[in-house]
Amino acid sequence: MIPATDWTAISSAVTGAGTLVLAIATFAAVRSSNRSARIAEAALQEQRRPVLVPSRLEDPLQKIMFVEGHWVSAEGGRAAVEHIDGNVYLGVSLRNVGSGIGVCQGWNIRAGIGSTRNLPTHLPEEEFRLQTRDLYVPAGDIGMWQGALRDPDDGLRASVAAAIDAREPLSLELLYTDQIGQQRTITRFGLFPTGESWLTSVTRHWYLDWDGPRAERDVLAASEAVMREKDAAEARRVGQGPVAAAVDAGGALQTAGSPAGEQAPRS
Numbered sequence: 614m615i616p617a618t619d620w621t622a623i624s625s626a627v628t629g630a631g632t633l634v635l636a637i638a639t640f641a642a643v644r645s646s647n648r649s650a651r652i653a654e655a656a657l658q659e660q661r662r663p664v665l666v667p668s669r670l671e672d673p674l675q676k677i678m679f680v681e682g683h684w685v686s687a688e689g690g691r692a693a694v695e696h697i698d699g700n701v702y703l704g705v706s707l708r709n710v711g712s713g714i715g716v717c718q719g720w721n722i723r724a725g726i727g728s729t730r731n732l733p734t735h736l737p738e739e740e741f742r743l744q745t746r747d748l749y750v751p752a753g754d755i756g757m758w759q760g761a762l763r764d765p766d767d768g769l770r771a772s773v774a775a776a777i778d779a780r781e782p783l784s785l786e787l788l789y790t791d792q793i794g795q796q797r798t799i800t801r802f803g804l805f806p807t808g809e810s811w812l813t814s815v816t817r818h819w820y821l822d823w824d825g826p827r828a829e830r831d832v833l834a835a836s837e838a839v840m841r842e843k844d845a846a847e848a849r850r851v852g853q854g855p856v857a858a859a860v861d862a863g864g865a866l867q868t869a870g871s872p873a874g875e876q877a878p879r880s
Contacts, residue, residue: 661791663715665800667691667813668708668755675757677704687757692785692804692811696777701762701770705785705802705813709750713796717748719788720760722769724776726803727784727816729836734829735799735819741788750789758787780806797821 672689679685685693685704693704703722709715719741725731742760750756762770776783783804790797799819805812817832818825 661713661793662711662796663709663713663750663752663789663791663798664711664818665707665715665750665787665789665798666710666815667802668706672706672708672755675704675706675755677757677759679759679761685759688810689755690813692802692813694777694783694804694806694811696774699763699765699774701774701777702759703761703785704757704759705804707750707756707758709752709754709756712752714752714792715750715756715789716792716794717744717750717758717787717789718797719743720758720786722760722773722783722785724772724781724783726782726805727801728840729833730840732784732801733833735786735801735817738788738821741786749792782806795822 668689670688670690674686674688677685677687677693679702683697683700683702685695685702687693687704687706689706691706693702695702707715719738721736721741723732744760746759748756748758762773764770773783785802785804786799787802788797788799797820799821800815801817803814803816805814
């Protein structure tokens with residue numbers, strides 16, 4: 614006898630297999646499109662990302678005016694730092710090495726230079742002072758930042774003014790975004806007195822909305838290793854102490870702690 618063919622079961626199996634294949638293809642397509650969308654979004658972000666650093670030493674001088682009509686000048690790679698009549702005036706010559714326009718949003722400054730030990734991360738956003746002036750730094754070009762401390766009851770003004778008068782370095786943090794207010798970034802600058810001017814350097818960049826190119830834990834670990842090496846080198850230097858040497862009248866080498874006229878052992 615020839616067994617009867619169950620065409621209903623066969624068609625159901627074929628339909629199920631086709632549906633499974635279609636589902637797998639759809640899942641792969643969705644994953645691929647999501648990945649493409651993430652790549653496109655990242656590329657768009659990079660096209661708009663500003664990165665502020667000190668300007669070059671050969672960049673032209675920039676003149677900056679404050680609301681009361683006071684003017685300061687910031688040369689390339691330098692900052693204008695003044696304490697006049699109780700007011701603190703600050704200005705920095707900047708260069709945008711990113712590919713998008715940078716818009717300064719806020720700032721804060723402290724006396725001294727921050728390190729991974731005393732200032733391992735940036736200040737909280739709520740502690741930044743908002744800019745009252747629109748400060749745009751074009752991509753691939755120079756720009757400037759300015760800020761002032763005038764309130765006599767402001768403790769920050771007093772500490773910064775004292776550091777300026779003592780010619781001590783300052784630590785400045787700038788909060789800025791791209792042209793549409795996204796890609797929030799905080800950059801820490803160091804302001805160092807030298808001669809009659811103040812040199813500017815950059816120490817850290819923090820990306821608040823995206824992961825940075827280096828993991829924060831790796832940066833802190835590397836910085837801590839450098840600080841340990843520095844402390845060990847300093848301890849060795851202090852432990853050895855200065856070697857006082859002199860030549861006596863007879864031409865013998867005399868070391869600190871050895872009787873006069875006794876020759877030090879030669880290697």
